[in-house]
Amino acid sequence: MRKSIDEADNLPLLRVLQPSDRTELLKYAVLHAVGPGTVLFEQGETPSFQHVVVNGSVHLLGRSTAGREVLIDVVEPPDLVIPAAVTTGAPYLMRARVPEASQLLLIQAEAFRAAVARKPALAQEIIFSLAGQFRRLVRQIKNLKLRTATERVGCYLVALSRRQGTPHRALLPYEKNLIASELGITRESFSRALSALKADGITVAGDTISIRDGARLASAYGVDPLIDGPDGSPPSRKVSTGKPSMKSKVRRSRG
Numbered sequence: 001m002r003k004s005i006d007e008a009d010n011l012p013l014l015r016v017l018q019p020s021d022r023t024e025l026l027k028y029a030v031l032h033a034v035g036p037g038t039v040l041f042e043q044g045e046t047p048s049f050q051h052v053v054v055n056g057s058v059h060l061l062g063r064s065t066a067g068r069e070v071l072i073d074v075v076e077p078p079d080l081v082i083p084a085a086v087t088t089g090a091p092y093l094m095r096a097r098v099p100e101a102s103q104l105l106l107i108q109a110e111a112f113r114a115a116v117a118r119k120p121a122l123a124q125e126i127i128f129s130l131a132g133q134f135r136r137l138v139r140q141i142k143n144l145k146l147r148t149a150t151e152r153v154g155c156y157l158v159a160l161s162r163r164q165g166t167p168h169r170a171l172l173p174y175e176k177n178l179i180a181s182e183l184g185i186t187r188e189s190f191s192r193a194l195s196a197l198k199a200d201g202i203t204v205a206g207d208t209i210s211i212r213d214g215a216r217l218a219s220a221y222g223v224d225p226l227i228d229g230p231d232g233s234p235p236s237r238k239v240s241t242g243k244p245s246m247k248s249k250v251r252r253s254r255g
Contacts, residue, residue: 008054008105011078012128016121028111032104040081040096040104047092049106051081056102059178060094070181073136080129087116087126099174142227144184152183153193154221157202157209159228167214172207 008014008031014022031054034040040051043063051058058075060082072094075081085092086109098104116123143152156179161170172179180190194204200220201212211217 008052011052011054011105013052013078013080013122013125016125017119021115021119021122025107025111025115028108030106032106034098034102034104036098036100038098040098041092043093043095044091046089047082047086047109049109050083050086050112051096052105052107053077053079053081054103054105056098056100056104058102058104059097059099059174061097062094070184071178072182073133073140079132080126083126083129084133087113089113139227139229140182146227147222149183149185149189150193150196151221152185153190154197154200154217155223155228156183157197157211158214158218158221158223161209161211161214163230168211170209170211172209 009022014025017025034056040058041047053075054077056077058081059071060073060075061069062072063069075096080086081096081104082092082094084090089109116126143155147155157170160173161167164171176190177187180187183190185193194202194209197217198204200217202217203210203212217223
């Protein structure tokens with residue numbers, strides 16, 4: 001297990017700690033490999049662990065009493081999964097499901113809260129995580145409230161293609177019904193929006209969207225960096241360790 005845990009040593013959460021403090025915290029941790037479709041926890045549950053994404057990703061979903069489910073956020077390496085609930089001991093407001101083979105560091109919630117209370121560097125790292133998640137959700141709220149369905153889809157495709165480094169193509173990162181729910185529309189509305197965007201130079205072939213003129217599309221639908229990103233991390237978060245930093249695979253537009 002020690003060898004496995006060492007694979008997570010480059011996580012910012014651990015790098016900020018002194019070696020002795022890191023060793024102490026990892027006494028209460030396990031590196032866990034999970035398969036696609038695994039549910040980590042349900043909304044309403046009280047946290048037992050702080051989950052940290054090492055590889056892969058975690059979908060956070062909201063579910064109504066009628067059973068309707070929507071995608072709220074996607075957590076990617078090296079971020080924490082809902083630290084707001086873990087640090088306060090409050091029930092989760094979302095369920096967490098793993099969409100792909102992933103690797104997570106699980107730290108016992110009680111030990112994690114105690115370490116946060118004692119270690120200012122760790123507390124600061126939690127603040128960074130919470131700040132990033134807050135900004136993502138504010139962007140999402142602005143996207144939902146300020147744009148029509150077609151505008152949301154157009155801006156999503158432009159932002160996605162830019163993040164994937166392919167300005168003339170966007171590869172949809174997961175099922176269209178999940179993307180639609182993230183954008184606050186139905187699967188049918190998403191399809192109608194894609195059809196409407198064909199007049200502005202997009203071509204749809206399965207999960208691949210070809211974009212004839214990204215600049216034109218961005219101008220037509222009002223791509224805004226304060227909604228569509230990118231949103232860089234503060235310089236103060238960088239920690240010099242002599243090791244390369246972790247890089248997560250870009251999967252989506254962080255609306």
